[in-house]
Amino acid sequence: MEKAFEIQKQARDNAKALQSYMTDLQNWEAEMKRKEAALNGEFEQDLPPVRSKIKKEKPVVPKKKPEKKIRGSDYSAWDKYDVDKACEDIDMADVGPASLDSKKSQQAKLEKLKEEAQYEKERGNVFVKQEKWDEAIACYNRAIELVKDDAIYFANRGLCYLYKDSLHQAEADCTEALRLDPTYVKALQRRATARERLGSLRSASHDLTEVLKLEPHNTAARKQLDAIKARMGTKGAKSKSSPSTTPTIENNPLLKLKPQPKIVELPPEPAVNQPIDENWRNGVGENIMVIKPVKKPPHLRSKRPLKSVPIQEVLLGEKTPEKPPTRLKIIEIEDELSQGDSNNNDSNKKIGSPLEGEEIKGEGDKVLSSPESVKLITDTIVTEKELKSFVPPVNSVQFMAEWKYLKGQWDAKCEYWRIIEPSKIPSIFANALESHVVSDVIRLLHDYTDKFPGSVARYLDAISKVQRFSALAMFLSHTDKGMLTKLLDHCKVAENCSDDVIADLKNKYEL
Amino acid sequence: MEELDTPQIITHVEHNINHSIFDCKWIPCSAKFVVIGLLPRGSGMLEVYEITSGEIRKIKEIERPNAFKCGTFGASSDVERRLATGDFKGTLEIWDLEKSCQMYITKEHTDIINSIDAMGGNTTNCGAPEIVTGSRDGTVKVWDPRQRGKPVANMQPVKGETKRDCWAVSFGNSFNDAERIVVAGYDNGDLKMFDLRTMSLRWECNLKNGVCSVEFDRKDIPMNKLVATTLEGKFHVFDVRTQNPSKGFAQVLDNTTKSGTIWVARHVPQNRDIFVTCAGNGHVSLWKYEYPERRYHTDAQGVSSGVAGKLKRLQRMVISSQPINAWEWNRDHLGLAVATAYDQYVRILVTTKLNLQ
Secondary structure (H helix, E strand, O other): OHHHHHHHHHHHHHHHHHHHHHHHHHHHHHHHHHHHHHOOOOOOOOOOOOHHHHHHOOOOOOOOOOOOOOOOOOHHHHHHOOHHHHHHHHHHHOOOOOOOOOHHHHHHHHHHHHHHHHHHHHHHHHHHHOOOHHHHHHHHHHHHHHOOOOHHHHHHHHHHHHHOOOHHHHHHHHHHHHHHOOOOHHHHHHHHHHHHHHOOHHHHHHHHHHHHHHOOOOHHHHHHHHHHHHHHHHHOOHHHHHHHHHHHHHHOHHHHHOOOOOOOOOOHHHHHHHHHHHHHHHOOOOOOOOOOOOOOOHHHOOOOOOOOOOOOOOOOOOOOOOOOHHHHHHHHHHHHHOOOOOHHHHHHHHHOOHHHHHHHHHHHHHHHOHHHHHHHHHOHHHHHHHHHOOOOOOOHHHHHHHHHHOOOOHHHHHHHHHOOOHHHHHHHHOOOOOHHHHHHHHHHHHHOHHHOOOOHHHHHHHHHOOOOHHHHHHOOOHHHHHHHHHHHHHHHHHOOOOHHHHHHHHHHOOO | OHHHHOOOEEEEEEEEOOOEEEEEEEOOOOOEEEEEEEOOOOOEEEEEEEEEOOEEEEEEEEEEOOOEEEEEOOOOOOOOOEEEEEEOOOEEEEEEOOOOEEEEEEEOOOOOEEEEEEEOOOOOOOOOOEEEEEEOOOOEEEEOOOOOOOOOEEEOOOOOOOOOOEEEEEEEOOOOOOOOEEEEEEOOOEEEEEEOOOOEEEEEEEOOOOEEEEEEOOOOOOOOEEEEEEHHHOEEEEEEEEEEOOOEEEEEEEOOOOOOOEEEEEEEOOEEEEEEEEEOOOEEEEEEEEOOOOOEEEOOOOOEEEOOOEEEEEEEEEOOOOOEEEEEEOOOOOOEEEEEEOOOEEEEEEEOOHHHO
16 A cells, blocks of 8 residues: 555656656757857857877967858848958958967967058058048058057158148157157158147257268258258247257268367358259259159069160260271262252261261250250350350361351351361361351451461461362352452461462462 | 656657668757658758757758768857768768758768767867767778868778778867877777877777777766677776776676667766666666776785776666667756667657756
8 A cells, every 4th residue: 555655656756757847848948949049150269279280380270150141132231231340350360369379370470460560551551642641540550559569650650640730649650660760760850840840940950960860861851951940040049059050060071170260150151052062963053954863672663674775975075987988989979969058968868877877966966955055145245155165176067066056156156266276177077078168267267367366377278178178169259269369468468478388278279 | 665766768759750860969059959861762861850849840851862870069169060970981071050061071981980979169178179980991080170181080900900890989088188089899899999199099908799889978078987888788887097007997897688789878968977878679778887985996016907886777768669779968958868769760858857866
């Protein structure tokens, strides 16, 4: 009886237990479903490396549940999609959780960060070029976040602030950059600009002085410093002496050597010297274009191949090359065929040796500059100066070029002719003397006889010794011949030429 | 009366599946489980079931040309919940069940993968996520899902030796990132213990009958106990805390029940000293290992050797007419288990009063 009762009780207990278990189970089911629904991708683990790769120290690839793809047609989802964040996630994916305890991976991580920061900097630089200061600042901010000890990022951000007129921030950034790298010239210059615009001229000039210490040939800094000094001068004469003199003394060692009785006298001197030096550097007042050297790091240089520049030879102080005898013959034949006024140039072109070609080009160069010189000559005052600059020609081409510019300027022609040494005339003209030139010269000698004291006979003699002069003589007009007779008379009277010489000249000029 | 407080094993739900089934696994963090099987036409089948208020509902099925033999979620996190499967052709696949696609596929085994075990996916500071597979081709291979194509460790007989069919594999001793042990049971009764840290064979013995199932009581602690079940209704419980250089591990053998092959032994996740054995005649037995007063003794030479404890059977129940080939306790709910049997039934079983033991 007792036993039956107990068995009954046991059965009842078991049923109870089972019942409670079942309700538990149902609760559990519901809980599991809720739990499962709550499961999302937030799961990251610091896993040990793959067994076979333990020795290689490969960083662990973090497991991540792939996010649900947004379908192309789901526009509302795309609207909510934060592209920047997604990009950042991708960017940060390989920076962030790829951590391992080992030092190697730590180093790799650092390198990765540096790379990332460098990338941000490059982006920032691009924005700077586009003058998008805010975007650039954002980029540099990220770079600084990633790598806190690079002066460049601070200096670049400082530049952006400078452009944005956030002068205090600019100054702070430059100061930070200089703390990291005290010899960073750009940061110094930027801080100087910031301080100048903030009105603290003294500290600005101090920065610039530092720049000039580091880079004595930094013209921009020098200019800026001068400007600041000028401003300081106008603002308060008191502050002029001490801060401004120190840099100039340092910069001009020559002045330093000179014993100076008073420091006060110094400032004006460099102020005068400076612009002259500067003018010379920039080619002010000279008819030249100054090509300044451009320093670029190798990776920024142009990738285009070097262009070959044809070098034009300007024959100055060089004698005409010896003409081959064959040429002589050709010209003689031509001479007989046609003896026009300007046949000389034409014949030169036809013969066309490479050297000759260059000479023609040289002539062309001079033609280019002709309008200027013509203007100068028309202006009587300038002519005086210009005459001094005549250079004795070494060949007929140079002579002819100059002679053409002086067309109508008999005074100038006279001066030009005067500087030509009579004995050199045959070599200058060689076989290229033209008849109208001979006529011109005869007229010159006749009109300006007094300008050729005691040398008229020598000139006439020299001209007559030019090759193929006999042909030229045939073209002399009656007026020419009349003038020649007068000249010869002058020679006889004033220059005491012997009868033989006069007779010889008369013969040569076919008088 | 003793039996008053004994746990009851009750079949909560029974569900008939009209094809052979080999394995079943709870999907972590859910009331769902996967059943792995073979269709009559020879193709493999993965089915996902959900239990809802006393009923089993199929929510997904994946059919593949090759029949699946075994599977595990051990190498996957609770978020990803990827199932690693071994099939009859020797292919290891890792499945994303949400998308019904493979994330990983490799065929390095030349024959059926009989057994699979995995760990490290969800536990921290106990090593990398790894999968171990034992195959009929005689090899035991360890895989890391992060390394594609090639195993990270391969244990195979020396050339010239006969290849034995590996029936069971299991991980254990993975109490930190470096230590890990694989035990493998073979058809000839060999039981081998491989140390993955030193890449060496740590211990081996022969259990005289083919080893059908091996399992440590816990994987993520310094190894404590090891259960190996064999043909002929026997199973061995080793105390693997103390290894004697000559005698190896102390063990207790149970061969009291003439129940045919013991197919599987599984420890209760919430209580490592209780385990269930599933026998060929459809019996399930719940056992409790009782430790001796001293787990080891030191002899005159100062060499210590383990002392085996005793086995106590808590409950015994026939739940199937055919061998029960797979059993898994639910990790989240004490006493809940899923089991498959050759009678083509999948069963949800509840075991009460486990907390009282």
